[in-house]
Every structure is written in C-alpha cells, then in structure tokens.
Amino acid sequence: MIRWTVLYVRSRRLPAAVAFSAVAVAVVAGVWRLFSDSPATPANLAVGVGLLALAPLIPTLSGDDDALESTAALPWPPRRAAHLVALFGGGVALLTVAAALGIEFGTGWQIVRNGAGLTGLIGLGAALTGAQLAWLVPVVWTGIQVMGAAAAAGGVERQLLFWQLQPDSSRAAAVVAVVLAAAGLLTYAIRGCPRRSPGEVTVGQ
Numbered sequence: 001m002i003r004w005t006v007l008y009v010r011s012r013r014l015p016a017a018v019a020f021s022a023v024a025v026a027v028v029a030g031v032w033r034l035f036s037d038s039p040a041t042p043a044n045l046a047v048g049v050g051l052l053a054l055a056p057l058i059p060t061l062s063g064d065d066d067a068l069e070s071t072a073a074l075p076w077p078p079r080r081a082a083h084l085v086a087l088f089g090g091g092v093a094l095l096t097v098a099a100a101l102g103i104e105f106g107t108g109w110q111i112v113r114n115g116a117g118l119t120g121l122i123g124l125g126a127a128l129t130g131a132q133l134a135w136l137v138p139v140v141w142t143g144i145q146v147m148g149a150a151a152a153a154g155g156v157e158r159q160l161l162f163w164q165l166q167p168d169s170s171r172a173a174a175v176v177a178v179v180l181a182a183a184g185l186l187t188y189a190i191r192g193c194p195r196r197s198p199g200e201v202t203v204g205q
Contacts, residue, residue: 008079011063012060012061012063012083013059013060014057014060017056017057017059017060018056018057018090020056021052021053021054021055021056021057021090021091021094022094024049024052024053024055024056025049025052025053025094025095025098026098028045028049028052029098029101029103032045032103033102033103039102039103039104040104041103041104041105041106042149043106043149043152043165044145044146044147044149044165045105045146046104046105046106046110047106047114047142047145047146047164047165048142048146049095049105050091050095050105050106050111050114050115050118050142050164051118051138051139051142053090053091053094053095053115054087054088054090054091054115054118054119054122054138055135055138055139057087057090057091058122058126058131058134058135059131059132060083060087060131061080061083061084061087061122061123061126061131061134061188061193062126062130062131062132062193076192077189077190078189080188080189080192081185081188081189084119084122084123084184084185084188084189085185087119087122088115088116088119088181091115091118091119092111092112092115095111095115096108096111099111107168109168110167110168113173113174113177114164114177116177116178116180116181117163117164117176117177117178117180117181118138118142118164118180119181119184119185120177120179120180120181120182120183120184120185121137121138121141121180121184122134122135122138122184123183123184123185123187123188123189124137124180124183124184124187124188125137125138126188126193127184127187127188127190127191127192127193127194128187128194129194130193130194131193142164144161144162145161145162145164145165148162149162149165152165152166156172159172159173160172160173160176163176163177
C-alpha cells in the first residue's frame with residue numbers, strides 16, 4: 001500500500017502542486033504583512049486566497065492514464081475520495097499555518113467551511129467536465145464574491161450566493177458548504193474524471 005501511494009503521488013505530480021500552493025499563499029501573506037499592520041485580511045482577499053491555495057491541486061485529480069483508472073482491478077472510489085479529502089486538508093492546513101504565523105485569512109470555521117465548499121465544487125467540476133476545466137465554476141463563483149463583497153450582507157438569498165463571505169453564524173452559508181462538499185465528494189469518488197481521448201492526454205502531458 002505504501003509503495004502504491006508513493007507511485008500515485010508521483011504520477012499525479014502532487015509534490016509540485018503542493019509547493020505551488022504553499023508559495024502562492026506565502027506570497028500573499030508576505031505582501032499583506034509588508035503593507036498592513038493588521039493580522040486580519042479583508043473577507044474578499046481571504047476568499048480569494050482560499051481558492052488560490054486549492055487551485056494548483058486541481059490538475060492532480062486526473063492522471064495520465066485514464067484507461068488504467070477505469071479498471072476494476074483497484075477500488076478507485078475510496079482512493080478518489082481520499083484524494084479529494086487530502087486536497088481539502090492541504091488547503092486548510094496552508095491557511096492555518098499562515099494564521100499561526102500571524103496572517104489571518106478568516107476564522108478557523110470560515111477556513112474549514114469555505115475550503116469544504118470549494119473542494120466540493122472542484123470535485124463536481126472534475127467529475128463532470130474533467131480536471132482541466134474543474135477550476136471554472138469555483139473561479140467564477142469566487143470571483144463574483146470577491147468583486148461583490150459589498151453586496152454580501154442581506155437576506156437568505158444573498159447569504160446563499162455569497163456564502164464564502166458570510167460570518168461564522170450564517171447557517172445558510174454552512175448549508176451551502178456542506179451540500180457542495182457532499183455532492184462533490186460523492187460524485188468524484190463514484191464517477192472520477194471523464195475519460196479523455198489519446199490526443200487530449202498527449203497534449204496534457
């Protein structure tokens with residue numbers, strides 16, 4: 001099992017992806033520390049950094065050999081689920097480390113809630129459109145929230161749309177995050193990424 005895990009991590013290029021995520025968060029944290037005396041970042045910046053921590057990990061949800069991963073020789077659903085959970089854990093860990101170093105990208109619950117919801121969106125995107133386009137919906141939805149932070153306050157409808165910007169007390173935001181996380185985890189674990197043609201695989205490599 002350990003040998004398989006090592007091979008899997010290498011084949012998915014996970015070390016490089018994690019390094020990119022860490023560098024991205026470190027750069028934003030460093031710039032914030034340089035230009036601000038407050039440890040707490042604005043809500044829209046925190047939301048953007050949450051996505052930035054996860055984005056480099058998205059391509060790792062698909063391997064180079066789709067035919068191999070469609071075989072029944074291995075129980076792929078639990079492995080895919082573990083991969084997505086690890087992606088969530090990695091993003092949360094990076095923001096938690098930043099908080100420990102004095103840069104707060106939201107409260108602990110906001111980091112977990114937003115990370116879970118974004119991971120679910122990524123899982124849904126990977127299962128429905130492939131890892132190459134899995135970034136699209138999370139980026140668009142997060143971009144709307146980053147640009148429209150002033151409109152985040154209001155009734156339930158706004159809390160649902162701008163769920164990442166909501167305070168800890170928002171039940172609507174928590175519900176959105178839980179639903180997205182569960183849907184993404186189950187869909188990606190069961191379905192995996194759509195199989196690509198040999199030409200697409202060659203271009204991706």
